[in-house]
Amino acid sequence: MAKFTFDEINSMYFDVLKEIGNIGAGNATTAVATMLNLKLNMEVPNVKLMPVQELNTAIGSEEEEIVGIYLTVQNDIEGSLMFLLKMDAAHYLVNHLLCREDSYNEPFDEMDLSAMKEIGNIIAGSYLSALSAMTNLVISPSVPYIAVDMAGAILSIPAIQFGQYGDNALLIETAFGDDTMMEGYFILLPELDSYDKILQSLGIAL
Numbered sequence: 245m246a247k248f249t250f251d252e253i254n255s256m257y258f259d260v261l262k263e264i265g266n267i268g269a270g271n272a273t274t275a276v277a278t279m280l281n282l283k284l285n286m287e288v289p290n291v292k293l294m295p296v297q298e299l300n301t302a303i304g305s306e307e308e309e310i311v312g313i314y315l316t317v318q319n320d321i322e323g324s325l326m327f328l329l330k331m332d333a334a335h336y337l338v339n340h341l342l343c344r345e346d347s348y349n350e351p352f353d354e355m356d357l358s359a360m361k362e363i364g365n366i367i368a369g370s371y372l373s374a375l376s377a378m379t380n381l382v383i384s385p386s387v388p389y390i391a392v393d394m395a396g397a398i399l400s401i402p403a404i405q406f407g408q409y410g411d412n413a414l415l416i417e418t419a420f421g422d423d424t425m426m427e428g429y430f431i432l433l434p435e436l437d438s439y440d441k442i443l444q445s446l447g448i449a450l
Contacts, residue, residue, distance in 0.1 A: 260448055262291040265416035267378060268371040269430065273420045275370035276363065280340045282422060289418040296413050299399045303328060303417075303429050306396030310334075313364030314401065315388040317372060320381035321438035325368050326402055326431040328395075333426035337363050352392055361390045371430060379445040402431045 269289045277284040292302075300306050311334040313327040329337075338359045339348050352360065365388050376383045391398055402413065416430040 258291075258293065260443060260446055261414060262289075264375060264378065264442075265289045265291045265430065268374045269416060269418040269420075269428075271374035272367040272370040272428075273418070275366050276337070276420070279363070279366055280337065282340065284420050284422060285425075287419040287425070289416050292415045292417065294413055294415055299402055299413055299415070299431075300396045302399065302415055303330070303395060303427070306394060306399075308395050309392065310395045310398060311360060311364075312391045312393070312398035313361070313368060313388050314391070315365075315368055316386040317383050318386070319384045321383055321435075321441055323435050323438055324402075324433045325372065325385070326398075326433070327364055327367050327371075328398070328429040328431070330427060331392075333428065334360055336421075336424065336426060357390055357392070361388055364388050364390060367428075375442070379442055381441065381445055402433055 266289055270286055273284055273286040276282075294302065303310065309331055311329045311331065314324065316322075316324045334352075335349055336346065338344075338352070338356050339346055341359045341363060342355070368388060369385055372383050372385055375381075414432060416432070418428050418430070419425045420428065
């Protein structure tokens with residue numbers, strides 16, 4: 245049986261991975277809207293297959309401060325998931341959760357980080373729930389870790405992990421919001437055997 249690799253991905257595999265990205269991002273947006281009691285619209289996600297060495301600048305400058313939510317997944321598939329937000333989007337979501345004015349823009353304290361971790365947990369959990377429902381696979385997330393740091397530092401983690409599996413990485417870029425649209429980024433990092441399982445569960449022969 246052939247094994248999935250990012251370097252030999254064909255259009256059929258890519259279409260399947262795009263659909264997973266669409267449904268997962270939509271599920272996550274709905275969950276955040278419910279959590280914050282907001283009406284959020286979502287643009288169609290942009291799914292990119294990109295060189296690993298370009299991940300550090302995938303969402304802007306390496307020096308730009310961003311929020312990263314990272315968790316591992318296990319059971320039927322193993323790997324990890326990262327969700328990234330720029331600081332303006334992170335402040336917007338946290339301010340709504342904590343019932344602050346939208347203009348509040350102080351550096352994150354422990355309460356802000358806790359709120360952002362909860363939002364990230366809902367987003368990542370909803371994304372994985374959608375993937376689980378599509379594939380009928382059991383997918384269990386870990387407790388999320390949160391980091392506020394420069395993009396280059398945060399994105400070095402998936403760059404290192406993807407580098408073990410091939411030269412390309414899968415990045416799902418979405419935009420959601422009400423009057424103000426916010427950009428969010430998913431990086432799904434299953435082990436390659438887990439990609440085999442995902443595609444097989446959807447009836448895609450490798």
